[in-house]
Amino acid sequence: MENFPVINLDNINGEERKATMEKIKDACENWGFFELVNHGIPHDLMDTVERLTKEHYRKCMEQRFKELVANKGLEAVQTEVKDMDWESTFHLRHLPESNISEVPDLTDEYRKSMKEFALKLEKLAEELLDLLCENLGLEKGYLKKAFYGSKGPTFGTKVANYPPCPKPDLVKGLRAHTDAGGIILLFQDDKVSGLQLLKDGKWVDVPPMHHSIVINLGDQLEVITNGKYKSVEHRVIAQNDGTRMSVASFYNPGSDAVIYPAPTLIEENNQVYPKFVFEDYMNLYSRLKFQAKEPRFEAFKESNVNLGPIATV
Ligand SMILES: [Fe+2]
DSSP states (O other): OOOOOEEEGGGGGSTTHHHHHHHHHHHHHHTSEEEEESOSSOHHHHHHHHHHHHHHIIIIIHHHHHHHHHHHTGGGOOSOOOSOOSOEEEEEEEESSOOGGGSTTOOHHHHHHHHHHHHHHHHHHHHHHHHHHHHHTOOTTHHHHHHHTTTOOEEEEEEEEEOOOSOTTTSOSEEEEOOOSSEEEEEEOSSOOOEEEEETTEEEEOOOOTTOEEEEEOHHHHHHTTTSSOOOOEEEOOOSSSOEEEEEEEEEOOTTOEEOOOGGGOOTTOOOSOOEEHHHHHHHHHHHTTSOSHHHHHHHHHHGGGSOTTOOO
């Protein structure tokens, strides 16, 4: 098995540019995942986000999680749990408008740091989308525009903690799924592991690495690239000891963006993916997240009859 792809983004502006672009291309085509180092986000900001996220979990989330586990009797299960995840989460929205000031239980310092972090991640996401455009032979800005809709992209963060689990063989931290959206930027714990992706039928660890950002591609990039790039199934294995932090930010299309394969990526009239409005896809995804993605695409092929000239074959 080849090594998990690690991209040094510093090299994008120097002599190593060509090799780095090639590495990104290979990661997008064959992994759906890669890990970025020297991505330009200040390490001290990441340290602050980590410290405040862990403090917030201990102060505001841990007890609630323990009560939930006790209520559901999750510690004593004897058979595999298929309808719940061993995770404690909350969500923040940054775009089209921020809801950070309304999310309860956050300190001012935490709100400020998350805002600053999100702004850096938004820039990084857009920079990455342009690198993908370059590798795909699409004009600069194509993907950003494809995601834009009438109000710009949707950008949000899922803050999760995966506490120690007494039955990791029976309860997943997070059950296997592909991500619905565009491009995902993950700041994960550098000590407690657990994230795995499915590659060639085998589960592969996404290695914890200090100050790295893990990138993965969502279903919308699979559709726009007409399957040249794929969203890849991943899951979180709960651990016996240690709490794993996961701060995952989702740069997604705007709710009314119309998503369809880029015409230049359709070879010999072979349009494999449908055209749909992103919000409709999300409505379907919210019910079918933990199922295979193919039926989601199929469902829109059937309804494409009414969607005009770019309708699928
Ligand atoms: Fe995910």
